[in-house]
Amino acid sequence: MATKPGALTEYPWTSLGAWKYTLFLPFAAKAVQTNLLGGHEVDNWCFHMLLSSALRYLHGQAWMSLSRCHWLTGKYRIQTKGINFDQVDRESNWDDYILLHIITATLVHEILPGFANFPVWDLRGIAILLLLHAGPTEFLYYWLHRALHHHFLYNKYHSHHHASFVTEPVSGSVHPFAEHLMYTATFALPFLGTWALGGASIGMFYFYWLFFDFMNAIGHCNFEFFPTWMFRVFPPLKYLVYTPTFHSLHHSHVHTNFALFMPLYDYLGGTADKVSDELYEQVREGKQEKPDFVFLAHGTELLSTFHLPFGIPSFAAWPYAPKWFIWPLWPLTLPILAILWLFGKPFTSDTYKLKHLRTETWVVPRFGFQYFLPFEKKRINRLIEHAILSAQKKGVRVISLGALNKNESLNGGGTLFVQKHKDLRIRVVHGNTLTAAVILNEIPKDVKEIFLTGATSKLGRAIALYFCHRGVRVLMLTTSRDRFEMIQSELAPQHRENMIQVTKYQAGQNCKRWVLGKWATPSEQKWAPPGTHFHQFVVPPVMECRKDCTYGKLSAMQVPKEMKGLRSCEMTMPRGVVHACHAGGLVHALEGWEFHEVGAIDVGRIDETWAAALKQGFKPVC
Structure with missing residues (x-):
């Protein structure tokens, strides 16, 4: 929104929300x-x-x-500061101008005598169109743009566009309605002029609109891709076509580089930024910031492909759920799956900053179901190992293994890599110490008894030992006497009586605190008494089938306010919330701890890790 919004700021269809797309139905x-x-x-x-x-x-x-493919564009990024959800939301209606263009074009087509019966294509008309754009349209836009920077119009309209200091390709079309009306009138000149000179065609609409969008995206994409040799071979090119760095200076310096697509008008008008050439050369040298921390994730279900930041941005900006408009894309996931399986390597999906840390999320090119295929085990571990060694080579201090990348049966919670590479400088972290702390701190301090499933898992063991040490009775659901006794033996003799093995869900029928580390079916949940709260660390979460009970969410933490550059949600997590294991890795890096956090959870560090997380600004999710 502009600083002081003026008249006609909102589009006529703004109040319709997503229903604005019904305006396409008559067409x-x-x-x-x-x-x-x-x-x-x-x-x-x-x-x-x-x-x-x-x-x-x-x-x-x-x-x-x-523009969001960091592994392709990161080296030549112009502004390294990230964007946030405010900008994502502000630019979510970037497509309003598409509706405006076809509505106004249709009105002219219906009303203006003779503006019809076009041939499909007229090459001479395209040449006229480009000349009219380079002349009248570029000239008028330049002066209109300068006028919009007068404080009156700027505060009422154009400041809305400049709220995006770091731009994305669609930022160039994000303007108030009144401003877009001015632009539409200006950009209509090539159409009307070409028609008046007898060169109009249906093809000119396709050509000019796509040409305009392409050039607009160039100026706002925030990565410099023009090779320097082009300007050495043909020096006048710098006056005819702007570069991403040229227009980025308009957003950072505000009162320079006003031209639409042709810098010539800035040079003639004396408004070309003096550092335009210098910045271009500097960015083209290529410089990529080295991360301090990496969170190593993986795909969950196939449709989660489109929830990546470079998938469908508007989809990624909200907690993951397979929406109706995503399902038609499902067939595309099959070739993606095949390509990733054959050629995929871990890649960067997102970047952000937390205090002094430069952090990145990398993705192992595998989906959840593949982690349970026996023949994939070695391949997945090789991919994780490759990510760890690549991160170390880049100077990363801590790499946190997310979700199934730290599965006990896969690599012993990361132990495999630490034992294989004993000279690792990078610290490998599973983050589950904080996950355990989050679960433990969800449960009231005065609890006397809990019913625990997934009891012999890494998290289950830590939760059981912690509570038993505090004098809480733990009903451990497990059929393995050996594993139960092995965990029980870790307790001091005076606390062992608090750990009780049970083999059936019926054993929890009098306990109102169930901690689920294993999927529980509706028939198994029915044994919980009314009023039970289900805490859980099982993935995916259990079905919420008991209306007389309450259900906790997966362990997560709200990130500190110092986190900058978050523009997408971490799977099903709300905005500004990450899985506890991710937060655990960040805490490890922020605290500068020099040990690996792999294998079994050190129960003695749970309280220390929780205190460190709170100190660093992480908050429990209410």
């Missing part, structure tokens, strides 16, 4: 009637408006995905 209905039901429409206009709009959406998505 779709007419296109169906014309092309499938034997109807007639001059120029098959509605079909072309729909198709051109679809291409513009695909174009915008392609640029957003490309």
